[in-house]
Amino acid sequence: MSKTVLEARNLSVGYGGQAVVRDLNLxxxxxxxxxxxxxxxxxxxxxxxxxxxxxxxxxxxxxxxxEATRAPLYQRVRRGLAFITDERSLVFSLTARDNLRLRGGSVDGALALFPELEPHLDKPAGLLSGGQQQMVAMARSLANEPRVLMADELSLGLAPKLVDRLLRALRQAADRGLGVLLVEQHVSKALAISDRALVLSQGRVVLEGDAADLKQRVGDIEAAYLAGASEKHRTDKHSG
Ligand SMILES: Nc1ncnc2c1ncn2[C@@H]1O[C@H](COP(=O)(O)OP(=O)(O)OP(=O)(O)O)[C@@H](O)[C@H]1O
Ligand SMILES: [Mg+2]
Structure with a gap:
């Protein structure tokens, strides 16, 4: 069995001493x-x-x-963590090419992953579409060959085809040994490329299992635990 690269043990998460997630194990x-x-x-x-x-x-x-750690993000990044948030974390005034090179990444590697970026490499990142920006962000994260990648709503506001594209790239990276923790609103699409999943409700894990099993129950899971999720995304979270 492969090595565990990311773990929460009895983890409580929150703000100002108030937990929003309790006793999480993953x-x-x-x-x-x-x-x-x-x-x-x-x-x-x-x-x-x-x-x-x-x-x-x-x-x-x-x-x-x-290893147990309390190291800040930048130290974990140096040791092989990539963290992609929904704020796409590109420098908008720099070109796509320069964004890719920022942390010593390879432009060729990015093009191997997303050939469709080629005609856009010399545009300022701020002028790329949301999907193109997310491809640049993902290619840049993967260029440093991280051991672990966490992605928060990678596909927010993107067209379904692009979501598929990004998720497929993640699966390819995982197949080469990357460990991925993925937060994703497209439940079916995410389960299709995942190994396992957990569902949080009111601060606790209410369901967990193999993606293959959960895939059969997407309708029930959405109805029971994710009723509000799509609603909010439709109304106030669409971006690019
Ligand atoms: N900086 C903060 N200070 C205090 N409370 C916060 C802070 N950020 C988030 N919270 C609260 O923590 C809870 C969990 O928020 P969080 O953003 O982790 O949820 P989420 O599952 O990512 O939601 P979403 O699907 O909307 O992104 C919420 O009740 C939120 O109001
Ligand atoms: Mg969130």
Whole structure:
């Protein structure tokens, strides 16, 4: 069995001493994609921030590459963590090419992953479409050959075809050994490329299992636990 590269042990997550997620246990192994689902406000982003070292745990432990750590994000990034948030984290005034090179990444590597970026390499990143920006962000993260990637709503506001494209690229990276923790609103699409998934509700894990099993029950899962999620995304979260 592959090595566990990212782990939460009895982790409580929150703000000002108030937990929004309690007693979370999850493990991501090398080569595996694990999805974290839950309604708006259920604590998905807060969980990723805590696992990234951006938010201190209220209780319990975050582990990275097999060791408990409280290191800040930049140190985890140096050791092989990539964190893609819905703020696409590009420098909008720089070209796509320069964004790709920023942290020593390879433009060729990015083009191998997303050939459709080629005609846009010399445009300022701020003028790219949301999908193109997200491809640049993802290519840049993968260029440094991270061991672990966490992605928060990678596909927010993107066309379904592009969502498929990004998720397929993630699957390819996982097949080469990357461990992925994915927060994604497209439940079916996410399960199709994942190994396992957890559902958060009111601060607790209410369901977890193999993606293959959960895929059979997407309708029930959405109805029982994710009723509010699509609503909010339709009304106030669409971006690019
Ligand atoms: N900086 C903050 N300070 C205090 N409370 C916060 C802060 N950020 C988030 N929260 C609260 O923590 C809870 C979980 O929020 P979080 O953003 O983690 O949820 P989420 O599952 O990512 O939701 P969404 O699907 O809308 O992105 C919410 O009740 C939110 O109001
Ligand atoms: Mg969120």
């Amino acid at each position: 493990a991501v192994r090398a080569g595996e994609i694990v999805c974290l689902f839950g309604n708006n406000g259920s604590g998905k982003t807060s969980t990723l921030l805590t696992l990234a070292g951006e938010l201190p745990p209220i209780d319990g432990e975050t582990r990275f590459l097999g």
